[in-house]
Amino acid sequence: MKTPAFALILALLAGCAGGPQIDNSHPSASYDSRVQFVVLHYTSTDLQHSLQLLTHGELSSHYLIGAAPPTIYRLVDENQRAWHAGESEWQGRTWLNSSSIGIELVNPGYADSANGRVWYPYREEQIEALIVLLKDIVQRYRIAPENIVGHSDIAPQRKLDPGPLFPWQRLAAAGLGRWPEAGAVARAQARFAQAPPSAGWFQQQLRRLGYAVPQSGELDAPTRQVLAAFQMHYRPSRCDGQADAQTAALLSVLNGSPR
Structure with a gap:
C-alpha cells in the first residue's frame, strides 16, 4: 500500500523527469536576435x-x-x-x-x-x-x-x-552594405581640401561609423591603422592611413555630417 508521502515523492520524481511545467501563453514583444x-x-x-x-x-x-x-x-x-x-x-x-x-x-x-x-x-x-x-x-x-x-x-x-x-x-x-554616393564625396572633398579637419575630427567620425579608435586628438600609429582599415573598405585603391581630404569626405558622407 502506497503511503501519501510515497505518492508525493513519485509525483515529484515524475515532474523532474518531464522537466518543469512552463506556460508559454504570454510571449514578450521586447526582444531581438542574438545575431547582430x-x-x-x-x-x-x-x-x-x-x-x-x-x-x-x-x-x-x-x-x-x-x-x-x-x-x-x-x-x-x-x-x-x-x-x-x-x-x-x-x-x-x-x-x-x-x-x-x-x-x-x-x-x-x-x-x-x-x-x-x-x-x-x-x-x-x-x-x-x-x-x-x-x-x-x-x-x-x-x-x-x-x-x-x-x-x-x-x-x-x-x-x-x-x-x-x-x-x-x-x-x-545588392543591399548588403553601405557605399557613399560619388557626387557627394567629390563635393565634400573639395571643401575639405580647402579646410582640412583636425585629427580629433577624424577620430570622432571613425568612432561614429563603428570603429574602435583612440580619441587622443593626435594622428598616432593606432589611429592611422584604423584609417587604413577604413580606406581598405571604402577606398581600396589607396589605404595608406593618411588623413587626407578624400578620406574625410568619405567619412562625412557615410556619417551624414557635412562640414
Missing part, C-alpha cells in the same frame, strides 16, 4: 587546409565558401558561437563572437614579393554564392547594412582580411 553582425574573412590558404583549421583547430566559423567550386559549407550552427572574431569591437560592442555570424572565404590573402605586396582576387562565382548566403542571413536576422563588416573593420590593429580586393561596393549595390 556578419563578419567576413579570408582563410589565407586553400580549401583542404581551411577545412582542417576550421573544424579541427582552435578557430571556427559558421560558414566557409570554397573558390572553385564555390560550395557553401556550414561548419557551426548559427545558434552556436563560433571562434572567428577574437578580440574585436564594432559600434561599441566588444568580443563579437557572441553576437555575429562568421563567414570565411577561401582565398590566399596576399604574398609579399620583391615588388611589394600582391593581393589575390576573389572569384566571381564565389562572390555570387556569398551574396546569396548573405541575403538569406540578413533577411532572417534583420541585420542592418552597416553591420556587415570585415575582420579588419572590427580588429584594425591586427587583421587585414578580407583585404583591399574584396568587392564591398558590389555588396552594397
Whole structure:
C-alpha cells in the first residue's frame, strides 16, 4: 500500500523527469536576435587546409565558401558561437563572437614579393554564392547594412582580411552594405581640401561609423591603422592611413555630417 508521502515523492520524481511545467501563453514583444553582425574573412590558404583549421583547430566559423567550386559549407550552427572574431569591437560592442555570424572565404590573402605586396582576387562565382548566403542571413536576422563588416573593420590593429580586393561596393549595390554616393564625396572633398579637419575630427567620425579608435586628438600609429582599415573598405585603391581630404569626405558622407 502506497503511503501519501510515497505518492508525493513519485509525483515529484515524475515532474523532474518531464522537466518543469512552463506556460508559454504570454510571449514578450521586447526582444531581438542574438545575431547582430556578419563578419567576413579570408582563410589565407586553400580549401583542404581551411577545412582542417576550421573544424579541427582552435578557430571556427559558421560558414566557409570554397573558390572553385564555390560550395557553401556550414561548419557551426548559427545558434552556436563560433571562434572567428577574437578580440574585436564594432559600434561599441566588444568580443563579437557572441553576437555575429562568421563567414570565411577561401582565398590566399596576399604574398609579399620583391615588388611589394600582391593581393589575390576573389572569384566571381564565389562572390555570387556569398551574396546569396548573405541575403538569406540578413533577411532572417534583420541585420542592418552597416553591420556587415570585415575582420579588419572590427580588429584594425591586427587583421587585414578580407583585404583591399574584396568587392564591398558590389555588396552594397545588392543591399548588403553601405557605399557613399560619388557626387557627394567629390563635393565634400573639395571643401575639405580647402579646410582640412583636425585629427580629433577624424577620430570622432571613425568612432561614429563603428570603429574602435583612440580619441587622443593626435594622428598616432593606432589611429592611422584604423584609417587604413577604413580606406581598405571604402577606398581600396589607396589605404595608406593618411588623413587626407578624400578620406574625410568619405567619412562625412557615410556619417551624414557635412562640414
